Amino acid sequence: MRICSIITSFTSGGAEMLARDLAERFAATGHDATVIALSDASRIGNDCDTESAMMDHIRQAGGHALSLGLHNRNAWITGARWLRQILRTTRPDVIHSHTARALPVMALARPQVPVILTHHNSRLSFPPMAFHVFNRIVDGYVAISEQCEATLRQHSRKPIQLIWNAANPRFQAAGPRRVLARDPRILAVGTVSEQKDYPTLVRAARLLAAAMAPQGRKPRIAIAGGGPMLGQLQALVEATGASEHVELLGARGDVDMLMRQADLFVNSSLWEGFPISLIEAATSGLPMVATRVAGNREMIIPGVNGELVPPGDAQALAAAMATALSDEAAYAALSAGALESARRFSIERCAHAHLTLYGDLRGRRDGAPLPRQVAATG
Structure with missing residues (x-):
């Protein structure tokens, strides 16, 4: 499977670290994994050494690490143009965004594959009404905790799966x-x-x-x-x-x-x-x-x-x-x-749950709709 993950930038935040660890695991199990950042670390005040180390980790594991290099993370039209070019090259089977900031870019890029969004916090960093747009873009949501799942349930009109975070071995x-x-x-x-x-x-x-x-x-x-x-x-x-x-x-x-x-x-x-x-x-x-x-x-x-x-x-x-x-x-x-x-939070279990979700969404996107909520994994 060709998997494209999108993050804000290569930094040491929890969402970014999980995307990195999943990409390493996907690559180690024979999948083609690409992680794309919206912006370079230097553009948004993040640590450049951390960025370099994270990209190296992914590449050494057999994955791909890229950046759209956006000066402004809200430069949606520019981002969509660059993203379309990358998608033509990588030809992903699924796109998984670990940041809601990427959804407007994807809406303009119009990928013809399933799109997943993970919400990585118990609070929303955007107005709840944004879900009216999100629900038109994504095929499914991932929640990382029961509270995140409850938050998504209030606003989502697409399937939700609870997949616990994981630690690197x-x-x-x-x-x-x-x-x-x-x-x-x-x-x-x-x-x-x-x-x-x-x-x-x-x-x-x-x-x-x-x-x-x-x-x-x-x-x-x-x-x-x-x-x-x-x-x-x-x-x-x-x-x-x-x-x-x-x-x-x-x-x-x-x-x-x-x-x-x-x-x-x-x-x-x-x-x-x-x-x-x-x-x-x-x-x-x-x-x-x-x-x-x-x-x-x-x-x-x-x-x-x-x-x-x-x-x-x-x-x-x-x-x-x-x-x-x-x-x-x-x-x-x-x-x-x-x-x-x-013991409950192995990266192997976490990656397996994600791959199962990706396969389900790929198989059913043009067929019968998934149930509103998928059983939790953990």
């Missing part, structure tokens, strides 16, 4: 972690944005340091992620005197190594879809502390693989991190629980 830990570090390393991963609410994590870092100081322990939080708000966050870290406790790593292509070095994973988001970083953390055997929001709630089972806290609550976040790092036996149990929960 390179994150797989050999076994659970059993020893607590004296000076624990805590890791957060994700684009520096309003959604991730890193200011709350910065405040929690100082509270955590104060709580562990009587034990002579010095925790340190590392945040791996780039984005246009990185400078603002760095200014906040310096202004609040949190530099001793928080390190901003910027965009990184070695998150698997960072997770192997970490002792705890933290997510401070105000909202989520189903963060791949949590799956990666669980696959790495990391206990997790995260906010009690959609997506996170579907991954974390309190007391089994981590803890959930109210969003925006620095004190609760600090207390949960301190608790997770205070008892070695409980810590080892959480690590084992994380590894067990990660």
